[in-house]
Amino acid sequence: MTSNTAQVSGGHGRPEDRIVETFDPTAMQAVGARPPLRTYLKDLWGSRHFILYDARVRLAVSQDHTLLGKAWIVLNPLLLGFTFYVIFGLLLRTGRGIDNFVAFIVLGLTMFMYSSRSVVSVSRSMTSAKALVRGFMFPRAALTLSIVVRDAMTQLYALGVILVFLLIVPPLEPISWTWLLLIPVFVLQTIFNWGLGMLLAPAVHRIPDVSNILSFFMRLWMYASGIFYDPSRFVSDERVLALFHFNPLYQVLYISRDLVLRAQVPSWSSWAVLVTASLGILIIGFLVFWRNEESYADER
């Protein structure tokens, strides 16, 4: 019906055969085109079974090249805690005026490294997961979410190990009901990681060099978030303290240390900073990622 041969005058002044095909571009989908936001969200929701299964099996095989296998998911955070116990608990015996300095560092590092690891891996996902994208029908945000879920599962193991570590390695921390409030902190931090990772992913895909800069930036951010010190002891300038206050990752460390080490619930303003930053970054990051959906298929 639509395929036919027609006589059309060619450019060389002689008749030339052509096949005229008629099609309705609005009735077909443009391959690789970015769907509208609602469809995109719906498709993302449709990918939930894949996301959960993918995250689970990838976590399960992530240490398959080692002898001890899955045990490393638990051993990694344990060895991290042990390192600082040996240095600060046994060798230096210094606390710089902080009660239980080992717990202070180990908990802070566990929380911060979750973000730095997850943000970097999500932002690199469009480049690193090329092979997976083949034969994949979901919005590419599903891929970032799968990585976030896998990192979150790893972090749950790490948190569990660290809390047990604090209970059995001296000086012992008394268990408290406030530990339960780590769950919302963990959820908000995960949302923050996903949002920031998606915000950076288009840039990392376009200019791979950004990924190298990002590693440096995350390290700078780590030292600026009070990993090894309590900023209120060193800084008296209100403006610098405000910088710490509005740093969402500093708030993650501050809140979790309050909950675990001091058994107290931090002020509402700390929670407000964390909630606002997480949800804000998620919305901005998601929109930026969605707007660049078509660019991830560009050849680099």
Add this chain to the structure above:
Amino acid sequence: MRMNARHDDVASHAPDASGLSAERANCAPAPGDGAPAPAREPGAGPAVVIDHVSMIYNVTSTGGGDEVPVSAPVRWARRALGRPPIVQNLAVHDVTLAVHQGEFVGFIGRNGSGKSTLMNIVAGQMNPTSGRVYSVDTPVKLGVNVSLVPALSGEKNIRLGCLAQGMHPRRVDEILPELVEVAALGKAIHWPMKAYSSGMAARLRFAVATATDPHILILDEALSTGDAQFRERGQARMAQIREQAGCVLFVSHSMAEVREMCTRVVWLDQGDMLMDGDPETVTEEYERFMKQLAAGNNLAAHKRKFELMDRLVRTELREMHA
């Protein structure tokens, strides 16, 4: 609708001068004079439309003198950083095609002729430099380099692949035994995929890709690594897809396979379309061309190439909106 917008000169049959397009015209249902066209019926419109697609790769080259001219400071900076100059590789040059439901189109050509690039573009894995691809359904591509998770067992990879194609977990549970049987891997189905031979992996991928009954299936030398049994089974499965009003785009270097399976063949050479017609004519012409090249008759072969390009029955697209 479609009928009203049809051009008058299209309705009447023009004689086929070259004979190449005779097969093409027969593929689509013949137009009955004045009979109203069913708009959305299978076979009514093309299933895949490749609209003036071109692809240029920017690659670094360590020599050849064909560099893209850049300004002097950029050139100095690249030299200082030890970055080789960039050359452009025109992999696909202005290809326009319409593939109809029920068609089984073979793509042939020398290495580096742009077949795989074109397939990647149709599958949406790569954006063309210019042009667009339209399709009635999401194309599913099965290629040689599709990697699932190497550390995962075959069975789990099937499950993952099915979920990645949007299948519901319950449905996966239902058809998993059937897919395991299609893959016919015996107890190797429980081994990690990194322990598979390329043929075994191809079987598994084939089982995954055809699990969803895709309407548009793209095969990039997917059967070439398999043995005779697998090829037979694969061909049967593809015939089935075609019967279900689907279409298959098929890249192969085996002319016997192309002749046996395809209803239409497109010959690409260095990104240009040379022929588009019935399998017998195109594969014969291609084999003659390859023989000339092998015998060192490069001039004769190139002359033939330009003759063919000149004679090519090109596709002209007309958009219309329902």
